[in-house]
Amino acid sequence: MNPYRFYQDAYQTELDTQVVRLEGNRLVLTDTIFYPHGGGQPGDSGELIIGDQRIAITDTRYSQDRSAIEHFLDEAACEGLGLSEGDRVTITLNWVRRHRHMRMHSCLHLLCHLIKDPVTGGNVGTDLSRAEFDLSEPLDKAELEARLNATIAEGALVSTEWLPESILDEQPELVRTMSVQPPRGHGAIRMVRVEGLDYQPCGGTHVNNIAEIGKVRIPSIKSKGKQNKRINIELVD
Ligand SMILES: [Zn+2]
Known part of the structure; x- marks a missing residue:
């Protein structure tokens, strides 16, 4: 019914996925285990893993028109980060939180x-x-x-x-x-x-x-x- 994995399995903590776009520090992926802020529940945080590089994901929210889920990357770490459509990345949840x-x-x-x-x-x-x-x-x-x-x-x-x-x-x-x-x-x-x-x-x-x-x-x-x-x-x- 819903393509997002947090609805299929709330216990999945890591996902290999692909980049759709990076706008500023907001990263959209083809699929996600990160819950976006809503319904009185905070957005998830965790890490984006590219090779041996780990970048903090500080928050997760729906885009303004709610058509996509945006992962908010640590701003400083975004500079010079050349991510383009189709790039393979891994995301991992701050599971305790x-x-x-x-x-x-x-x-x-x-x-x-x-x-x-x-x-x-x-x-x-x-x-x-x-x-x-x-x-x-x-x-x-x-x-x-x-x-x-x-x-x-x-x-x-x-x-x-x-x-x-x-x-x-x-x-x-x-x-x-x-x-x-x-x-x-x-x-x-x-x-x-x-x-x-x-x-x-x-x-x-x-x-x-x-x-x-x-x-x-x-x-x-x-x-x-x-x-x-x-x-x-x-x-x-
Ligand atoms: Zn509820």
């Missing part, structure tokens, strides 16, 4: 399972993530943290599927986040299922089993406006 994003992102979906109130926002970070809910009742931080960790420890498979985007008209309740509607116009929508717990449209990368998230901590729950509560999440390990 990406895996933290996968663990964090899956964890936010578990909060959507534990808290049934409307989701008003969310953001995945490497060290700190947050989910926001329009809550009618107060939340007990210690109790929520315990329930979250118990859910993670029990484990559940995470899988994805593509559905025709008409599903969003037929079942609008599938969209949990009020502030962000899934992208339309591609004909298909990517659904992420945490077996028995959560099912919603999502373009992010996830762990294969929620047990992989490991222990988490809720350092704070902050009030944002009258009903809006921001839940902050950290990975313990």
Whole structure:
């Protein structure tokens, strides 16, 4: 459905690929394992390997018209770098960072399972993530943290599927986040299922089993406006 490899296998850390173009410090490749910033998840970082030369990739983003994925190369290392179409290169992910994003992102979906109130926002970070809910009742931080960790420890498979985007008209309740509607116009929508717990449209990368998230901590729950509560999440390990 989608040519990008991070959708086929979120665990692939290295890829031999080819250059499409280098514009300034923005490199487009024929294929990529690097996730582009979007859906509340940061863009990937890592390295571009050309022979014995290693160049830092500092960020990954969609091009302005979203037709391509651009890898942002370290500016200084770009000078004199003669890359042209068809050149063979290797890219390798900063896997520790990406895996933290996968663990964090899956964890936010578990909060959507534990808290049934409307989701008003969310953001995945490497060290700190947050989910926001329009809550009618107060939340007990210690109790929520315990329930979250118990859910993670029990484990559940995470899988994805593509559905025709008409599903969003037929079942609008599938969209949990009020502030962000899934992208339309591609004909298909990517659904992420945490077996028995959560099912919603999502373009992010996830762990294969929620047990992989490991222990988490809720350092704070902050009030944002009258009903809006921001839940902050950290990975313990
Ligand atoms: Zn998601």
